[in-house]
Amino acid sequence: MSAELDSLYQEIILDHYKNPHHKGLRGDPSSAGVAEVHHVNPTCGDEVTLRVHLTDGPEGRIVEDVSYDAVGCSISQASTSVMADLVIGKPVDEAMSVHQTFLELMQGKGQVEPDEEVLEDGIAFAGVAKFPARVKCALLSWMAWKDATAQAQSDSAPTGGVTHD
């Protein structure tokens, strides 16, 4: 039984839980390229308020910053921290593809081999995929990020600029 549990609560997860990265809302939510969303897990009440700041880079939109306030379990808190680490500084397209990779890992029922190149600390969540009730915890902030990013994109799309969908 302990082995199962340890596969869920990897050291990396507990570390991020104790010391979450990028926690605490930053920046001005009303400035251009910034969007803020509030997501909840209806089953357990876990919540995240997440702010995304996009800027225009030479080759498209870039995730300038992600910050958040969140209450939730170790899995959801650690996942938020890891997510922020992974997407900040990446072009939106690339960040979306990391999102997709993480999603596939979570929905793989423990059958998907995690790609450390792409997911870095995120590979620690491979064990979560075997606990269907916890998958939602791990995905809460990733879904919030996707939503906020979509809003920031439509919001800040410079007229005549490139739009992504």
Next chain:
Amino acid sequence: MSAELDSLYQEIILDHYKNPHHKGLRGDPSSAGVAEVHHVNPTCGDEVTLRVHLTDGPEGRIVEDVSYDAVGCSISQASTSVMADLVIGKPVDEAMSVHQTFLELMQGKGQVEPDEEVLEDGIAFAGVAKFPARVKCALLSWMAWKDATAQAQSDSAPTGGVTHD
């Protein structure tokens, strides 16, 4: 199996079914002491329109006449015919007590011994009490009669006269 069936479909019942007594609405529904009701069996759609005419006798109200139009199965048709035979000409109180006796027979699940003195041809329905689905058929017009009689009583109650309840 045939014995069971024969206990339901007594000769008397089939006779009344083929040749119902007092069938066909009579009298003026708007005159004093007359009430008409329409009852249906929601399950099967059987219907009866029943008219009761009460008059004042020396010792209280009397069931002067009962007439009806009805569609339904042999049990409901025969029961209506027998009911009319039984109540016409009786004081309302006495008719109500016949009604009560018939009701008890029907709700007795086949355990109640029918009283021929009171129920006359009505004793033929003793077998019906063993068929729960058919009890409603046998009671349809009796319930209609009770309802109509109650209406005719309140309707025609001579001011200051005796009221029954």
Next chain:
Amino acid sequence: MDGLLPDLDVIRKDFPILERTLAGGVPLVYLDSANTSQKPQVVIDTMVDHLERHNANIARAMHQLGAESTEAYEGARDKVAAFLNAPSRNEVVFTKNATEALNLLARTIELGPGDNVVITEMEHHSNIVSWQLACERSGAELRWFGLTDEGELDLADADQLVDENTKVLAFTWVSNMLGTINPVTDLVERARAFGALSVIDASQAAPQLPIDVQAVGCDFLVFTGHKVCGPTGIGVLWGREELLNALPPFHGGGEMIETVTMARSTYAKVPHRFEAGTPPIVEAVGLGCAVDYLGHIGLQAIHAHEQAITAYALEGLQSVPGLRVMGPLDATRRGGAISFELDGVHPHDIAQVLDSRGVAVRAGHHCARPAHARFGVQSSTRMSSYLYTTPAEIDALVEGLHHTRSYFKVG
């Protein structure tokens, strides 16, 4: 006989109740499947296994039993989605029965004065009264297609009935009284042409026809668990995801919410939006197993079986003097429910005599009073077959009807 299910004997063994004998030792001849179907052992066993080994509340529970129960419940949703060929599992909402599914729509689709709702004269009461109530509440007008003497929809005045103010066109796929199979795709297209929502009552179709909501193109479709070899207490509302998510909430309670404060709440998306409270969990699990069972035998094969039995029954019934079948006389154009009248004997009395011989049929208006009124009758006798029905059972019915005539000394 052509078309019968090849392993009919084996299939019958799946249904424990078919072994029953009734009063007087007569064997059961169950010809009331349009009322409710019998349950195969595998459905019963699956429910028992769930109750004995995996019972827990769903979604809310994080423990192993909760995970198992949730997986079983949500697995049933997948099976039903596959059964209907639904594009998304989210479109499958579990209700209590078909009636609740229809009332859910009638309560949540917005209607107002000037709007109209079109139904048909052959609907089950659940698809009539629900809309009557909706029209009373909203001031919308209720209209309906009449029936031809053959028991088909009278489409002659369709152009007057369905118009640009029509908000809903709701109709049964297969009539539970007349057996008529309606031209569903035509009706759906007519609704779409006027921007109306199409609602199909597939309660009688789901047991016996392959259903493909994408091919039919309807907006909503409902059916009920207990007629497809599943348990009572479970029904299905299918609808296009974006339409369902645009409807206001129906019942308020657990699981349908996103967040709740004392003053106000926000709501989840479908399917949870419409599954307030603890859902019929073991019932959904049973239904999932039932549609799998039907799928395994094959809906095409079941349909062929029903048509063969129906043709045989139509022939047998018409050999009884004074018997009049209501609805189409061509087995290929109808489902397996056959309602009839017999001169001189009331349906109750027919059913009673048949019952004394073990033959179970339904007598009454079958919750389709307007369709009975259309044919000038108060009630009728209805036999209805299913995948376990044999030609010998039809013979027993026909013999029983001859006996009924002699018992009541008619003819």
Next chain:
Amino acid sequence: MDGLLPDLDVIRKDFPILERTLAGGVPLVYLDSANTSQKPQVVIDTMVDHLERHNANIARAMHQLGAESTEAYEGARDKVAAFLNAPSRNEVVFTKNATEALNLLARTIELGPGDNVVITEMEHHSNIVSWQLACERSGAELRWFGLTDEGELDLADADQLVDENTKVLAFTWVSNMLGTINPVTDLVERARAFGALSVIDASQAAPQLPIDVQAVGCDFLVFTGHKVCGPTGIGVLWGREELLNALPPFHGGGEMIETVTMARSTYAKVPHRFEAGTPPIVEAVGLGCAVDYLGHIGLQAIHAHEQAITAYALEGLQSVPGLRVMGPLDATRRGGAISFELDGVHPHDIAQVLDSRGVAVRAGHHCARPAHARFGVQSSTRMSSYLYTTPAEIDALVEGLHHTRSYFKVG
């Protein structure tokens, strides 16, 4: 330990699931009964017998199976009426669950602008959102009793809350989060004094307290089958007969009608008035058996057992450092659901560690978000016992909590 059920071992044998082992071979310690109760063998067997031998639709069917099925279904109504000490069996309406029963009332009790509905801050979402929606539809005002720090109703401003414009006072008998047992007769009297209808949510009371609707004097009371050892898919609405008959219809469909024409319909009296469509037949039969089972053991004895276990659990839980129980700390004033916080570990994580040891508890807001908000928390961990719970299971929980603290290196 005083108060425990004398034959606890024998009772446990009635529940097949209690023999289960979970991942890693650990035995099940089921402490999630306030979420859903486990089912005794006799309930399962009764349902199986019904499905295998007596299955048929009710009321409408005149054949022997129909009569047997109807008798079983209506017999269940008698049993539930006796369970509640209802003056008439007609007052027992079968619904899908407690949530549907509450929504039925919220949809059919007439409300308008100027009226108000009073609930409490400790309600389950089903008794909050249903009335929020009713108030939104009607323009009535929603008010609520707050809670004291001890988790009891704050009756200080009761005189301002309930007034002559109050149409409904709806409250839970026992809180599913705090365990609090509310002063139901006082509340009922307060409602009556102002001519308001009283609605009691007995979902958590029915499993563990003797209920006598005549003694309580309420107007309506609801509970749900799956928490009283019955199956899912069935709930009960009890109401005074004349009040129920005065409510307009809820769902339209089969069985709730008196007569139907295309243009309009008339409706049956209760209970059928509110049982549109094929009801949860086998579920009612299972529920009837379940309340008989509870009655046989005795609700007083079950209540005493729950109180003994609860007292023992409160003691054990408070031995865990950093653990805070929400709700009354006196076992005699509460039901058997105990929600708590543990410093430094989130409820999900607690539940997960406990689950790895076979201990099943619930983590989340238990469909009582406002009550959690009142105590400044998002979620909590809840253990809930029932008549099969042993002191040793409480020990396993407490040990598991100590282990949880060390696993997460707190303290």
